Amino acid sequence: MAEIKNCAIFYVSDGTAITAETVGRSLITQFTGINFIEKRLAFINNVETAQAAADLIKNTPSDYQRLVINTVVDIELRKIIHSAGGLKLDPFxxxxRRIEKNLGVKSDPGVGRTHGMLDSTSYNARIEATNFALSHDDGVNLNLQKADLILLGVSRSGKTPTCLYLALHYGLKAANYPITDEDLERMKLPDDVMMHKQKLFGLTIDPFRLSQIRSERRPNSRYAALKKCQMEVSDAEVIYHRNQIPFLNTTLTSIEEISGKIMIALDLNKRLY
Amino acid sequence: MAEIKNCAIFYVSDGTAITAETVGRSLITQFTGINFIEKRLAFINNVETAQAAADLIKNTPSDYQRLVINTVVDIELRKIIHSAGGLKLDPFxxxxRRIEKNLGVKSDPGVGRTHGMLDSTSYNARIEATNFALSHDDGVNLNLQKADLILLGVSRSGKTPTCLYLALHYGLKAANYPITDEDLERMKLPDDVMMHKQKLFGLTIDPFRLSQIRSERRPNSRYAALKKCQMEVSDAEVIYHRNQIPFLNTTLTSIEEISGKIMIALDLNKRLY
Structure with a gap:
């Protein structure tokens, strides 16, 4: 059997390094059998920080290959970082150059760095949406008229983190309605909720996983019992089916993916800031 | 004066398209004087969706240049999308190929697509951290022992969205302590908070902006008065200075950037999942 290879990947940027990290992670997930360690080197924007970053890269243990995703714009700082060795990867x-040629316009690297500041309208929309999600969490104080979407699901099926992600990233006002025991008994949702049918999206979850999550919260409770979880999940799914409410199983799906699918199902992509 | 150019940029992916979007946005922010419209085409994973995406790209108004960031892996589907025309950009x-050569290992594109599922440990950490942030919001029910960091700030200075972002993205347990009128009067923080000094990070904000934000919440209140906001902000900054608590002005800074800077200041980058 081949020896497992070690590889250190560095995300170097004069900003938050989030973009470099997103690109790098997307690349390394396509390799199996390699032991990757990741290190984010953010706000590398002067000679001192660049030198410190270079030293850190240089001091990688010798049994590690080194990959350096470098999105630093300043040429002098780039040189300092590259002096540390490792495979230099510049995704941009x-x-x-190809976009410049196609559009017949020169790029201005300085602009990108102040993006965070220029974007204050969408920034405020995101903060406002986050406050909306927090004040419309778990059925409290519902003002569904203003909501862009309403997530349904039994307790602990993943509604809250998904609402917060949609708010923080896309400025979407996501309310959430927890399906109650009473709803399940009547096998229908309240009229106040159903009147916004085009905004509804259901979450479901594997009952075993649900029972595990609820047990961490209230061990040995009826609430966490597998039997109860199985019934709740299956009844909620019947309600979704009967009312033609689109829904998704969150058990093995990341928040990013759930959010993306909800935006497509409810045609919310147009709200992209 | 030159005419403003129009450009449509498409983020096409067999997954959420978040990576394609991150790359594309980073590219287009480096161009000024171009009117960009963006369209995310996610979950393009069969012939039907690929054809629909191609049709949409083809139907772009003729006065728009077209850029297509395509991260779809399947070769047949890629061809369908490329048949629509526009400048083809593949960031990966x-x-x-360069990483494969460097590591002497072939990549397996199928692996990347299931990344969301493989990552359930970090996924659970993120959910747990989000619940922690929600239950430790605005000083309620504080269990600072378990916190990775504690954000300080006067009411509406941006603590909550930042805590949620750190939790959702990095699985960091971020608590938040709102500085009270009483603290400002005594010009010191409670001992319960100060005993975790190495976890503290302060937020500050432009008083005019703060007054505006608070006015939306409670118009014409003492709480929102500019004079009151000015005093609170200035006193909070004195407290940070006296206690050598690192702090940051959130007025013109994006959540991503604030989060990145906090992680560096408190040396939390090592917790990268």
């Missing part, structure tokens, strides 16, 4: 340079 | 292909 070549794409930028 | 070339980087992948």
């Amino acid at each position: 340079n070549r794409l930028l | 292909n070339r980087l992948l």
Whole structure:
């Protein structure tokens, strides 16, 4: 059997390094059998921080290969970082040149760095949406008229983190309605909720996983009992089916993916800021 | 004066398209004087959806240049999308080939697509951290022992969205302590908070902006009065200075950037999942 290879990947940026990290992670997930360690080196924007970053890269244990995703714009700082060795990967340079040629316009690297500041309208929308999600969590104080979407699901099926993600990332006002025992008994949702049918999206979850999550919260409770979880989940799914409410199983799905699918199902992509 | 150019940029992916979007947005922010419209085409994973995506790209108004960031892996589907025309940009292909060569290992594109599922440990950490942030919001029910960090700030200075972002993205347990009128009068923080000094990070904000935010919440209140906001902000900053608590002005800073800077200041980057 082949030896497991070790690889250190560095995300280097003069900003938050989130973009470099997103690209790098997307690349390394396509390799199996490699032991990757990741290190984010953010706000590398002067000679001192660049030198410190270079030293850190240089001091990687010798049995590690080194990959350096470098999105630093300043040429002098880039040189300092590259002096540390490792495979240099720049995800943007070549794409930028091609876009410049296609559009017949020169890019201005300085602009990108202040993006966070220019974007204050969408920033405020995101904060406002986050406050909306917090004040419309778990059925409290519902003002569904203003909501862009309403997530349904039994307790602990993943509604809250999904609402918060949609708010923080896309400025979407996501309310959430926890399906109650009473709803399940009547096998229908309240009229106040059903009147917003086009905004509804259901979450479901594997009952075993649900029971596990609820047990962490209230061990040995009726609430966490597998039998109870099985019934709740199955009844909620019947309600979704009967009312043609689109729904998704969250058990093995990341928040990013759930959010993406909800935005497609409810045609909310147009709200992209 | 030159005419403003129009450009439609498409983020096409067999997954959520978040990576394609992150890359694309980073590229287009480096161009000024271009009117960009963006469209995310996610979950393009069969012939029907690929054809629909191609049709949509083809039907772009003729006065728009078209850029297509395509991260779809399947070769047949890629061809369908490329048949629509526009400048084809693949941020990964070339980087992948270089990494393969460097590591002496072939990549397996199928692996990346199931990343969301493989990552359930970090997923659970993120959910747990989100619940922690929600239950430790605005000083309620504080269990600071378990917190990775504690954000300080006067009411509406941006603590909650930042805590949620750190939790959802990095699985960090972020508590938040709102500085009270009483603290400001005594010009010191409670001992319960100060005993975790190495976890503390302060937020501050422009008083004019703060007054505006508070006015939306409680118009014409003492709480929202500019004078009151000015005093609170200035006193809070004195407290940070006196206690050598690192702090940041959130007025013109994005949540991503605030989060990145906090992680550096408190040396939390090592917790990267």
